[in-house]
Amino acid sequence: MTFYGVGIGWRPEIAGFVAGLPGLRFVEVVAESMPHAGPPPPALAALLDRGVTVVPHGVRLSLGGAEPVDGHRLEHFAAAAEILDAPLVSEHIAFVRAGGVEAGHLLPLPRSREAVDAVVANVRRVRAAVSVPIALEPIAAIFDWPDDELSEADFITEILERSDALLLLDVANVYANARNRGTDPVELLDRLPLERIAYCHVAGGDENDGIYHDTHTAATPQPVLDLIGELVTRTRPPALMLERDGDYPPAAELAAELSSIAAAAGYPDPARG
Amino acid sequence: MQHNDGMNALSASGDTWGIPGPTFLALYLGAIAVALVIVLVRRHSMAGGKTVPGADQLTAQQAAYLTGGPDQAVYSAVAALRSAGLIGTGPDRKTVPIAALPHGVPPLDTAVYRALQLHGSVRAARNDTQVRSALDVLRSDLERLGLALSEDDRRAYRNTTLLLTALFVLGVARAAFGLLGGKPIMNLLFVLLILGVVTLILRGRKPWMTRAGKRAIAGLRTRYQYLSPSQSPAWATYGTTGVAMGVALWGTASFYAFDPGFAAEAEIQRQASASAGGSGWSSDSGTSSWSGSDSSSGSSCSSGSSCGGGSSCGGGGGCGG
Numbered sequence: 001m002t003f004y005g006v007g008i009g010w011r012p013e014i015a016g017f018v019a020g021l022p023g024l025r026f027v028e029v030v031a032e033s034m035p036h037a038g039p040p041p042p043a044l045a046a047l048l049d050r051g052v053t054v055v056p057h058g059v060r061l062s063l064g065g066a067e068p069v070d071g072h073r074l075e076h077f078a079a080a081a082e083i084l085d086a087p088l089v090s091e092h093i094a095f096v097r098a099g100g101v102e103a104g105h106l107l108p109l110p111r112s113r114e115a116v117d118a119v120v121a122n123v124r125r126v127r128a129a130v131s132v133p134i135a136l137e138p139i140a141a142i143f144d145w146p147d148d149e150l151s152e153a154d155f156i157t158e159i160l161e162r163s164d165a166l167l168l169l170d171v172a173n174v175y176a177n178a179r180n181r182g183t184d185p186v187e188l189l190d191r192l193p194l195e196r197i198a199y200c201h202v203a204g205g206d207e208n209d210g211i212y213h214d215t216h217t218a219a220t221p222q223p224v225l226d227l228i229g230e231l232v233t234r235t236r237p238p239a240l241m242l243e244r245d246g247d248y249p250p251a252a253e254l255a256a257e258l259s260s261i262a263a264a265a266g267y268p269d270p271a272r273g
Numbered sequence: 274m275q276h277n278d279g280m281n282a283l284s285a286s287g288d289t290w291g292i293p294g295p296t297f298l299a300l301y302l303g304a305i306a307v308a309l310v311i312v313l314v315r316r317h318s319m320a321g322g323k324t325v326p327g328a329d330q331l332t333a334q335q336a337a338y339l340t341g342g343p344d345q346a347v348y349s350a351v352a353a354l355r356s357a358g359l360i361g362t363g364p365d366r367k368t369v370p371i372a373a374l375p376h377g378v379p380p381l382d383t384a385v386y387r388a389l390q391l392h393g394s395v396r397a398a399r400n401d402t403q404v405r406s407a408l409d410v411l412r413s414d415l416e417r418l419g420l421a422l423s424e425d426d427r428r429a430y431r432n433t434t435l436l437l438t439a440l441f442v443l444g445v446a447r448a449a450f451g452l453l454g455g456k457p458i459m460n461l462l463f464v465l466l467i468l469g470v471v472t473l474i475l476r477g478r479k480p481w482m483t484r485a486g487k488r489a490i491a492g493l494r495t496r497y498q499y500l501s502p503s504q505s506p507a508w509a510t511y512g513t514t515g516v517a518m519g520v521a522l523w524g525t526a527s528f529y530a531f532d533p534g535f536a537a538e539a540e541i542q543r544q545a546s547a548s549a550g551g552s553g554w555s556s557d558s559g560t561s562s563w564s565g566s567d568s569s570s571g572s573s574c575s576s577g578s579s580c581g582g583g584s585s586c587g588g589g590g591g592c593g594g
Contacts, residue, residue: 013507016499016515042498248507 001198002087004053004239006262006270009201014244015043017251021258022273024052026199026239031056031089032073034080048084055199056080057090063122063136064095064109078129088198090135090168091126093119093159106139111148111155116162123163135198136160137168140176140214152177153191166198171231171240175224176205176214185223186230194231199239202228202261216245219257225264232265240265289450298460301444305468308436312475315433319426322483323419329492331420333514334381337521338411339420339482340490345524346411347399348541350382351389352528353517355535356508360389367393368539381407395539420486427479437472441465494522502530 007026178185204218337349363369388401500519519527
């Protein structure tokens with residue numbers, strides 16, 4: 001797999017900052033924000049012209065839903081990959097609607113065999129519609145369902161193997177889950193199928209009432225940077241991507257954060273040419 | 274002989290100025306057509322501006338003045354000062370400096386800062402002598418760069434219509450003589466009416482921006498598309514220069530997006546952002562106004578109501594376009 005280095009989640013709010021990163025080779029864009037047809041938005045077209053890889057990241061397919069993925073949403077998702085000439089796409093192992101009710105955000109699945117079957121069936125539907133590989137991102141679980149049959153690692157591994165999907169590993173989620181459960185994040189890391197990593201998400205969060213929330217609105221904390229250091233001794237993810245979704249800091253701070261992620265991984269610094 | 278004499282008599286006494294009505298009307302219409310072509314060609318060349326090196330390297334202050342006139346330049350400077358944390362709302366809801374002015378602040382921003390220190394309001398700062406002279410410098414920069422027409426240029430542009438006025442006067446004289454001679458003048462009056470209206474409309478048009486200026490603004494709006502209110506720019510990320518350029522190119526919609534509370538307290542007037550194709554600001558009669566006269570695309574925006582809220586108009590050329 002091509003090596004991209006440190007990237008950033010492209011958001012309209014920081015488009016000018018992203019455009020100014022001289023060493024950038026990888027961004028992710030919310031698939032649902034893409035046009036259904038026609039050329040990509042000018043800002044993304046400019047990145048593509050520079051040779052930056054743009055990966056559509058779905059947030060609304062609801063792969064974990066018991067019902068098949070919505071045909072229109074799937075069409076749009078596939079169109080986004082085409083428009084961006086993306087080498088891969090990504091979505092979440094989660095559900096966002098059930099029985100026609102929209103949750104409005106990503107919800108964790110009970111880790112049951114039935115849930116694995118449902119996700120695998122949906123991922124196969126996506127793979128039939130999209131011509132490039134898909135990477136699946138396990139979401140942060142603030143709570144565990146009471147009757148989970150599988151461990152988190154087994155649950156993820158089984159879904160990825162059976163659907164032949166890649167792993168989009170959210171390093172900050174691994175940290176958040178371990179911290180909220182009082183377990184060791186490195187231990188969880190070791191039980192995940194790291195050889196399937198397509199790329200990683202990195203972000204900062206906030207602690208509220210003793211629970212760490214991966215909010216993407218703060219700087220990446222040191223423990224997450226340390227976890228990146230642990231990760232790269234085990235595998236060399238093709239891309240580490242900073243997710244920032246609000247409370248955007250001054251450009252210099254954001255650039256410094258990218259630099260420290262690069263330093264933690266021993267990757268080239270995207271903020272330098 | 275008799276016949277010829279009759280003709281001569283008819284010609285001498287009957288035709289006004291010895292030219293038969295239909296002949297005059299044909300010649301007159303031809304002259305108007307030629308004059309109109311001359312006027313429009315001259316205007317087109319006068320409004321072209323020129324392409325001077327540096328025209329695409331405008332500062333935020335210059336871009337603001339070019340896009341929206343002196344008020345927009347002041348608003349852009351106020352936004353920059355606010356973004357840098359140099360001004361805030363003091364007691365009595367006055368807009369005042371809250372931090373010392375650092376070095377390297379552009380002249381207009383410096384003048385606005387000092388004016389706020391003196392007067393405590395953006396409205397008053399707009400009329401401050403130092404601010405005015407900083408604005409004059411910006412204006413002459415834009416004129417020198419061929420992006421805007423000077424007052425002399427604008428007068429010359431307007432005076433191209435003198436040719437049409439002269440033809441109008443000629444037509445009026447002909448109509449008066451015709452009337453005295455008891456001739457039918459309805460056709461001529463009809464032509465005069467149209468010529469008069471066309472002349473008045475042309476006289477009313479005095480562009481501020483040259484075509485080079487419009488191209489410069491369009492180029493900046495493309496380059497700084499990420500600062501358009503439609504992108505909900507992360508102002509903290511783009512910093513003071515980003516805020517200044519955002520307000521410069523998209524007007525106070527950007528100011529309200531950046532800091533709505535302060536914008537309201539500082540009584541920054543919400544206005545529609547001018548489209549790149551519109552004529553933008555007009556400096557007639559000393560007060561700034563939004564002129565839609567040069568391009569119909571601007572008028573829907575100037576009317577205000579649909580766009581006053583900022584977001585609908587600020588949407589990167591949603592208005593006009």
